[in-house]
Amino acid sequence: xxxxxxxxxxxxxxxxxxxxxxxxxxxxxxxxxxxxxxxxxxxxxxxxxxxxxxxxxxxxxxxxxxxxxxxxxxxxxxxxxxxxxxxxxxxxxxxxxxxxxxxxxx
Amino acid sequence: xxxxxxxxxxxxxxxxxxxxxxxxxxxxxxxxxxxxxxxxxxxxxxxxxxxxxxxxxxxxxxxxxxxxxxxxxxxxxxxxxxxxxxxxxxxxxxxxxxxxxxxxxxxxxxxxxxxxxxxxxxxxxxxxxxxxxxxxxxxxxxxxxxxxxxxxxxxxxxxxxxxxxxxxxxxxxxxxxxxxxxxxxxxxxxxxxxxxxxxxxxxxxxxxxxxxxxxxxxxxxxxxxxxxxxxxxxxxxxxxxxxxxxxxxxxxxxxxxxxxxxxxxxxxxxxxxxxxxxxxxxxxxxxxxxxxxxxxxxxxxxxxxxxxxxxxxxxxxxxxxxxxxxxxxxxxxxxxxxxxxxxxxxxxxxxxxxxxxxxxxxxxxxxxxxxxxxxxxxxxxxxxxxxxxxxxxxxxxxxxxxxxx
Ligand SMILES: Cc1cc2nc3c(=O)[nH]c(=O)nc-3n(C[C@H](O)[C@H](O)[C@H](O)COP(=O)(O)OP(=O)(O)OC[C@H]3O[C@@H](n4cnc5c(N)ncnc54)[C@H](O)[C@@H]3O)c2cc1C
Ligand code: FES
Numbered sequence: 001x002x003x004x005x006x007x008x009x010x011x012x013x014x015x016x017x018x019x020x021x022x023x024x025x026x027x028x029x030x031x032x033x034x035x036x037x038x039x040x041x042x043x044x045x046x047x048x049x050x051x052x053x054x055x056x057x058x059x060x061x062x063x064x065x066x067x068x069x070x071x072x073x074x075x076x077x078x079x080x081x082x083x084x085x086x087x088x089x090x091x092x093x094x095x096x097x098x099x100x101x102x103x104x105x106x
Numbered sequence: 107x108x109x110x111x112x113x114x115x116x117x118x119x120x121x122x123x124x125x126x127x128x129x130x131x132x133x134x135x136x137x138x139x140x141x142x143x144x145x146x147x148x149x150x151x152x153x154x155x156x157x158x159x160x161x162x163x164x165x166x167x168x169x170x171x172x173x174x175x176x177x178x179x180x181x182x183x184x185x186x187x188x189x190x191x192x193x194x195x196x197x198x199x200x201x202x203x204x205x206x207x208x209x210x211x212x213x214x215x216x217x218x219x220x221x222x223x224x225x226x227x228x229x230x231x232x233x234x235x236x237x238x239x240x241x242x243x244x245x246x247x248x249x250x251x252x253x254x255x256x257x258x259x260x261x262x263x264x265x266x267x268x269x270x271x272x273x274x275x276x277x278x279x280x281x282x283x284x285x286x287x288x289x290x291x292x293x294x295x296x297x298x299x300x301x302x303x304x305x306x307x308x309x310x311x312x313x314x315x316x317x318x319x320x321x322x323x324x325x326x327x328x329x330x331x332x333x334x335x336x337x338x339x340x341x342x343x344x345x346x347x348x349x350x351x352x353x354x355x356x357x358x359x360x361x362x363x364x365x366x367x368x369x370x371x372x373x374x375x376x377x378x379x380x381x382x383x384x385x386x387x388x389x390x391x392x393x394x395x396x397x398x399x400x401x402x403x404x405x406x407x408x409x410x411x412x413x414x415x416x417x418x419x420x421x422x423x424x425x426x427x428x429x430x431x432x433x434x435x436x437x438x439x440x441x442x443x444x445x446x447x448x449x450x451x452x453x454x455x456x457x458x459x460x461x462x463x464x465x466x467x468x469x470x471x472x473x474x475x476x477x478x479x480x481x482x483x484x485x486x487x488x489x490x491x492x493x494x495x496x497x498x499x500x501x502x503x504x505x506x507x508x509x510x511x
Pocket of ligand 2: 025037038039040041042043044045046047048049084085086087
């Protein structure tokens with residue numbers, strides 16, 4: 001199972017073994033990683049699953065779709081490498097993925 | 107502070123309440139009672155991905171199993187609270203021993219409103235609220251010849267979309283003149299009416315159900331007009347009723363739901379309520395409202411839990427909701443009731459637009475079709491009570507992002 005590292009705003013690291021096919025958001029929720037609220041449960045409706053993808057991984061995670069992009073504009077402190085984690089599906093090639101969490105969601 | 111907090115209802119609000127009690131530093135015992143056999147789960151997929159079979163059951167759970175033990179939450183499933191004895195601060199359990207509380211959270215939700223016409227007892231007539239209901243409905247998507255849906259609210263329309271995706275013939279009966287009448291304006295209704303018709307739904311407006319007919323199994327739906335529609339399944343989606351019996355029998359104040367103050371406390375200061383069952387005073391709208399949505403259940407339960415742990419938070423979030431039908435996402439912020447003006451931004455024909463409902467230069471509500479950015483801007487504008495006139499809004503050059511920040 002691919003390993004994903006979530007780094008909280010305060011620096012706390014959580015390394016999680018994620019099932020392929022679920023989203024990076026679901027893998028966090030399933031492993032009780034704090035800092036991802038995911039109020040809509042992955043419906044791409046709430047923007048409370050915001051993460052910063054480690055720049056080294058941006059190519060593999062891919063870019064946000066236009067709808068997601070327009071939501072990120074309203075996330076707390078969006079950056080170039082912002083994504084909604086419910087829109088990234090865990091795949092074998094994401095083994096080792098690192099994402100950082102913003103100070104606040106929504 | 108130690109003690110014992112009891113939460114009645116292990117759904118969206120109940121699970122959030124347990125989590126937020128701990129987050130607020132509550133050190134007492136937490137007992138979470140759920141009548142259903144399943145641990146707290148998400149209901150939205152029950153009319154969408156889970157109904158369509160594209161989401162597995164383990165992905166419905168709101169929390170991993172380990173959450174409950176790790177947070178000292180005593181989750182008791184298949185357990186029904188039968189009564190609240192306020193004098194002795196105890197919850198009576200059906201077929202079990204009463205449980206003492208010093209803080210109680212009512213999170214009992216809102217089961218479907220039942221129809222009482224002849225034929226609702228026939229096999230093949232469904233309601234949709236729980237996993238069990240959804241599992242009853244799934245074979246219909248796999249093989250029914252025609253599904254009749256009574257009520258063109260969110261649940262009726264989402265199930266219609268899921269059933270069409272599965273290739274079923276679908277007739278939707280709506281007694282009102284337009285779909286989503288209770289929750290959306292005419293522009294949104296018109297959009298969803300053509301969307302469903304374009305996907306092959308036989309949508310009948312102003313069509314009231316009289317009753318169902320069949321021998322043991324449903325065979326047809328009879329309309330008030332005298333017309334009948336042959337079918338082998340029906341879904342009734344005519345709204346939900348707040349589960350208030352426990353509160354009412356215990357003498358708590360009721361007003362279209364368990365009455366709470368702005369701190370989510372009921373008329374008994376030891377008892378709080380959150381989610382679909384609760385009616386709260388909205389400062390933003392200057393009136394009492396009861397909402398049925400995931401965000402409301404989450405935010406209200408957070409406030410209730412923090413206050414049960416000794417805090418004094420106020421619940422005054424902007425109501426919001428989403429619905430997915432076919433490849434269309436609808437998001438609604440605010441409540442449009444009382445609006446005196448509407449402005450459409452974007453292009454309904456291109457299936458990407460927002461409808462703004464205004465009153466005296468203030469935005470009351472926004473419906474966003476395939477425009478989540480517009481929706482998030484609207485949510486901020488409504489919360490900040492940013493003054494906005496129809497002319498500015500109607501101007502495509504107006505930048506919502508800057509207005510929202
Ligand atoms: C099919 C469907 C689709 C939906 N789609 C959306 C959507 O897309 N977006 C959105 O925002 N909202 C949606 N909703 C609404 C949303 O799911 C609800 O608003 C939300 O679940 C409310 O949470 P709650 O905790 O108040 O109630 P619930 O989640 O219903 O939980 C209440 C629980 O309390 C239990 N209970 C009741 N009485 C007792 C008792 N006496 N003893 C023990 N247990 C008891 C019930 O069995 C139930 O499990 C949908 C709802 C349904 C049914
Ligand atoms: S979980 Fe709501 S947008 Fe990702």
